[in-house]
Amino acid sequence: MAGSEVLIIGGGITGASTAWHLAQQGHGVTLLERGDVASEASGVNAGSIGALGWGALPDLQAYLTMGSLEIFKSLQLDQGYDIEFRASGSLQAIHTEAQYEYARDRVLTLRSQGYSVELLTTREVLSMEPEANPRLLGFTYFPLRSQADPVKATRALASAASRHGADVITGREVTAVHVLGDSTFRVETDDGDIRSQVLVLAVGAWSGPLGKMLGLNIPIVPVRGQMWATEALPPKVFHTITSTESAYDWSLEPNGSGDAPPELTHRGKTRITRHLYGRQTRSGQIIFGGDRQQVGYDNAPDATGIEVNRGHAAEVLPFLNDVPVQRTWSGLMPFSMDGKPIIGKIPQVENLYIVSGLASSGFGRGPMAGKLVADYIHGGHRPQVLAECDPARCVTASGCPESR
Ligand SMILES: Cc1cc2nc3c(=O)[nH]c(=O)nc-3n(C[C@H](O)[C@H](O)[C@H](O)COP(=O)(O)OP(=O)(O)OC[C@H]3O[C@@H](n4cnc5c(N)ncnc54)[C@H](O)[C@@H]3O)c2cc1C
Structure with missing residues (x-):
C-alpha cells in the first residue's frame, strides 16, 4: 500500500498551494486529484484577483488576498511560470x-x-x-486588483510542488476514508489504498461528500x-x-x-x-x-x-x-452557510485539516489559504489569523468515523 506523510485530496488551487508550501518545508506530500489538476472551479473561473491592501488592522481577508497576490507575483516573476499575471486594477x-x-x-x-x-x-x-x-x-x-490565467496558475502551483518532491497523482478518485487506531488514515481510491499520517481536505464544493466519508457534517x-x-x-x-x-x-x-x-x-x-x-x-x-x-x-x-x-x-x-x-x-x-472560509484543523478527528469555503473568490484567495494551512501543519500551532475561519465553529459529527 502506498504511503505519505501528508495526503492532500483535491487538485484545485487550495490543494496545489498547500502541497507546494508543505513540500517547500520538507514534508513528504501526496496531492491526489480525481480529474486533472485545475479540472473543476480552479480551472474555469474568471481569473480575477481581488485585493484592497493590508489595511490598518490586517484581518483574515487581508491576509488571504494580499498574501495570495504576492504568491501570484512570485510565480510569474520569481519562479519562472508564465501564468499571465497582470496587475491590471x-x-x-x-x-x-x-x-x-x-x-x-x-x-x-x-x-x-x-x-x-x-x-x-x-x-x-x-x-x-x-x-x-x-x-x-x-x-x-x-x-491592486489583478488577473491571471486560472489553469496556468493552478498548474504552476502543482508543478512547483512536484519540483519540491511532492507526488502529484491525477485521475484517481477517493471513494472512502478510514481513521485507523493510531490516528492515521487509510484512504481508499478507485485504484488502490493510500496510508497517511495527516489528511487535508481541499475538495472545494465536494467538502460535504468527503466529510460524510469521515462521519462529519461539513456545511459547504x-x-x-x-x-x-x-x-x-x-x-x-x-x-x-x-x-x-x-x-x-x-x-x-x-x-x-x-x-x-x-x-x-x-x-x-x-x-x-x-x-x-x-x-x-x-x-x-x-x-x-x-x-x-x-x-x-x-x-x-x-x-x-x-x-x-x-x-x-x-x-x-x-x-x-x-x-x-x-x-x-x-x-x-x-x-x-455563513459565507466565511473554513480553514484549519477539524477538531473531531486527529490530524485532519480542511481548506475550503472560499466561495466566489477562491482563485484570488486560494494560494494564501493553502500557505496558511501548510504553516499550521508545519508549525503545529494555528496561525492567529485563522481564528476567524476555525472549522470548530460549524463542522459537526454526523455519525461515527469508521475506525479500523
Ligand atoms: C464560473 C466561476 C467563476 C469564478 N471566478 C472567480 C474569480 O474571478 N476570482 C476568484 O477569486 N474566484 C473565482 N471563482 C471561485 C474559485 O474558482 C473557487 O473559489 C476556487 O477555485 C475553489 O478552489 P478549491 O481548490 O477550493 O476547489 P476546486 O478547484 O473545485 O478543487 C477541488 C478539487 O477536488 C477534487 N475532488 C473532489 N472530490 C474528490 C475525490 N473524491 N477524490 C479526488 N479528488 C476530488 C475535484 O476534482 C477538484 O479538482 C469562480 C468560480 C466559478 C465556478
Missing part, C-alpha cells in the same frame, strides 16, 4: 444614483480603514478604459457560477470589470438564511440581483460571468442567466452588444 461601474451614494460611502469607509480604493468620474475612466459606457455615473477603482454547498466568452478580439478591455449592482442589493437585504449561503444572485429559481465580473484574456477573448445559483451538483450553464449577464456587461461596455457569445461554461463554487 479593477473598475466597478455605478449605474444609479442610489448605487453612487452607496459606493461613495463605501469608498470613504474603506479609505479610512487604510485600503486602496478610489471613486472616479466616468470621464477619468474613459481615459483608462476607452470602451466604457460614457452614460454611467462613475466607477469605483481598485488599483455547491453554488453554480457560469461564464461566457467572445471570440478573440484586439485589445479593448484593460482592467477587470465589475458592477456595483449586486453589492448594493446585498447591502440592502443580506440574503443568507439558515438553508442558503449569503450573497447569491438567486433565491431558489428567482433572480434577486445581477452580479458581474469579467476581463479580456491574453488570447483576446472577452470573458464575463456573475451568477451564483444553488442548483445542487447540476453543472450545466443556463442560457437565460448567460443572456442576463451579457446584457449587464453591455451596459458597462456597449461594444459587447455587437459581439456574439462564442462559448459558455460553468463550475461549482464552495460556499459555506
Whole structure:
C-alpha cells in the first residue's frame, strides 16, 4: 500500500498551494486529484484577483488576498511560470444614483480603514478604459486588483510542488476514508489504498461528500457560477470589470438564511440581483460571468442567466452588444452557510485539516489559504489569523468515523 506523510485530496488551487508550501518545508506530500489538476472551479473561473491592501488592522481577508497576490507575483516573476499575471486594477461601474451614494460611502469607509480604493468620474475612466459606457455615473477603482490565467496558475502551483518532491497523482478518485487506531488514515481510491499520517481536505464544493466519508457534517454547498466568452478580439478591455449592482442589493437585504449561503444572485429559481465580473484574456477573448445559483451538483450553464449577464456587461461596455457569445461554461463554487472560509484543523478527528469555503473568490484567495494551512501543519500551532475561519465553529459529527 502506498504511503505519505501528508495526503492532500483535491487538485484545485487550495490543494496545489498547500502541497507546494508543505513540500517547500520538507514534508513528504501526496496531492491526489480525481480529474486533472485545475479540472473543476480552479480551472474555469474568471481569473480575477481581488485585493484592497493590508489595511490598518490586517484581518483574515487581508491576509488571504494580499498574501495570495504576492504568491501570484512570485510565480510569474520569481519562479519562472508564465501564468499571465497582470496587475491590471479593477473598475466597478455605478449605474444609479442610489448605487453612487452607496459606493461613495463605501469608498470613504474603506479609505479610512487604510485600503486602496478610489471613486472616479466616468470621464477619468474613459481615459483608462476607452470602451466604457460614457452614460454611467462613475466607477469605483481598485488599483491592486489583478488577473491571471486560472489553469496556468493552478498548474504552476502543482508543478512547483512536484519540483519540491511532492507526488502529484491525477485521475484517481477517493471513494472512502478510514481513521485507523493510531490516528492515521487509510484512504481508499478507485485504484488502490493510500496510508497517511495527516489528511487535508481541499475538495472545494465536494467538502460535504468527503466529510460524510469521515462521519462529519461539513456545511459547504455547491453554488453554480457560469461564464461566457467572445471570440478573440484586439485589445479593448484593460482592467477587470465589475458592477456595483449586486453589492448594493446585498447591502440592502443580506440574503443568507439558515438553508442558503449569503450573497447569491438567486433565491431558489428567482433572480434577486445581477452580479458581474469579467476581463479580456491574453488570447483576446472577452470573458464575463456573475451568477451564483444553488442548483445542487447540476453543472450545466443556463442560457437565460448567460443572456442576463451579457446584457449587464453591455451596459458597462456597449461594444459587447455587437459581439456574439462564442462559448459558455460553468463550475461549482464552495460556499459555506455563513459565507466565511473554513480553514484549519477539524477538531473531531486527529490530524485532519480542511481548506475550503472560499466561495466566489477562491482563485484570488486560494494560494494564501493553502500557505496558511501548510504553516499550521508545519508549525503545529494555528496561525492567529485563522481564528476567524476555525472549522470548530460549524463542522459537526454526523455519525461515527469508521475506525479500523
Ligand atoms: C464560473 C466561476 C467563476 C469564478 N471566478 C472567480 C474569480 O474571478 N476570482 C476568484 O477569486 N474566484 C473565482 N471563482 C471561485 C474559485 O474558482 C473557487 O473559489 C476556487 O477555485 C475553489 O478552489 P478549491 O481548490 O477550493 O476547489 P476546486 O478547484 O473545485 O478543487 C477541488 C478539487 O477536488 C477534487 N475532488 C473532489 N472530490 C474528490 C475525490 N473524491 N477524490 C479526488 N479528488 C476530488 C475535484 O476534482 C477538484 O479538482 C469562480 C468560480 C466559478 C465556478
